[in-house]
Amino acid sequence: MRAHEAGALHGNDAAPTWLPYPSDVNTLIDGLWSRTTRRTEDGAVEVGGVSVARIAEEVGTPAFVLDEDDFRHRARAFRDAFAEAFRPLAGADVYYAGKAFLCGAVARWVEEDGLGLDVCTGGELAVALRAGFPGERIALHGNNKSLAEIRRALEAGVGRIVVDSLDEIDLVDAIAAELGLRAAVMLRVTTGVEAHTHEFIATAHEDQKFGLSLTGGTAFEAVRRVLAAEHLDLVGLHSHIGSQIFDTGGFEVAARRVLDLVAQVRDELDHTITQLDLGGGFGVMYNTQHTPSTPEALASGIAGIVEKQCHELELEVPHVSFEPGRAIAGPSTQTLYSVGTVKDVRLGGPHHRVYVSVDGGMSDNVRTALYDADYSCLLSGRVSEEQPEVVRVVGKHCESGDIVVKDEYLPADVRRGDLVSVPVTGAYCYSLASNYNHVPRPPVIAVKDGEIRTLIRRETEEDLLGLDVG
CATH class of the missing domain: 2.40.37.10 (Lyase, Ornithine Decarboxylase; Chain A, domain 1)
Incomplete structure (x- = not known):
């Protein structure tokens, strides 16, 4: 037994x-x-x-x-730290990851404090829209978006749909054609970097459901298809390596691999990718075992990583965005x-x-x-x-x-x-x-x-x- x-x-x-x-x-x-x-x-x-x-x-x-004071203070701290660290480069935006916790009041706080909002289902999108959150500051994630979710996102004018599969490229393109508009999309790529965290919240290793793998050229093929699509605009690339992360080591490897793809697209498709989203997953202190970094340390560390990698690849530094959720809402x-x-x-x-x-x-x-x-x-x-x-x-x-x-x-x-x-x-x-x-x-x-x-x-x-x- x-x-x-x-x-x-x-x-x-x-x-x-x-x-x-x-x-x-x-x-x-x-x-x-x-x-x-x-x-x-x-x-x-x-x-x-x-x-x-x-x-x-x-x-x-x-x-x-x-x-409330704590939540809003943390949101503004991430906003300001990343804006300051990336100011000498191409700038940075912070999107609050609504999956951590979302309700109408929180959506309004996030909007008032100048952050974007990351949603990953039609329900989260509905909360954001009812709260009056500007569509252009919303990003829609999800590994299995329904036709209704894609349609509603496009009708709401979301700033980016983060495409998670080759099939989804065709779906978004077809719905955008029906609506007579162009859809702004990012491509989520899996970098093979596994955050040192629980298996269920490590999201960038190869054997999992999210994203388009760099291995075997799937991510490059996705870029090629989006650039060829009549009703899609490629906003940039997206990478998320997991959750409850306390240092920038994983981001260094992931950023390098995503930027290698940016260089490949430049060299082989003659296209410049100008935006990069490195996700979130910043850790918090649940007990005395944990020693989380500050927003300032994370921002300055990742800014240095991105600048160094772009210099080595002879790339212009892209505009970068991040998606903290737990680190804002948790404590x-x-x-x-x-x-x-x-x-x-x-x-x-x-x-x-x-x-x-x-x-x-x-x-x-x-x-x-x-x-x-x-x-x-x-x-x-x-x-x-x-x-x-x-x-x-x-x-x-x-x-x-x-x-x-x-x-x-x-x-x-x-x-x-x-x-x-x-x-x-x-x-x-x-x-x-x-x-x-x-x-x-x-x-x-x-x-x-x-x-x-x-x-x-x-x-x-x-x-x-x-x-x-x-």
């Missing part, structure tokens, strides 16, 4: 080697929390001038709590939970594990189960003088693998009714949320200057039952 897939997680109550014993279990660790998060005199965590106790009372738990948000059952499980001999069950779980954060992601957490409704104890924070779902935080120190007196916050949940948590076990999804609220504003309301049982027409 096969062992249960969660079995390897059982039987060890020792803290992992990377998890330091806290000198004060109540401390907010620098880098894990949004810029306005602090503890008040009564011991409760406050974000955006709003106590988590007030949020729990007025909004309920679980809830995604988004620090801006914490998830607030209420504690229910606390269970001390004896594993035989001296070994035991403390399970702290909260009122959410894998329906609002599936990343631990999906990517083996590591999160931190904090007792946020009060401070405690008790000794730290390693716990495992788990959800309420009918799955042994329903784990929110695999290992973290909480005070030994954590109990039913306590509030626990999990930081850095702004990216790929609500976006990946589900109704597993028919649990309604939590709300997303924005906090700023002592005010609470609902961005996405809490789902109700009526919402769930309303879809059941059988």
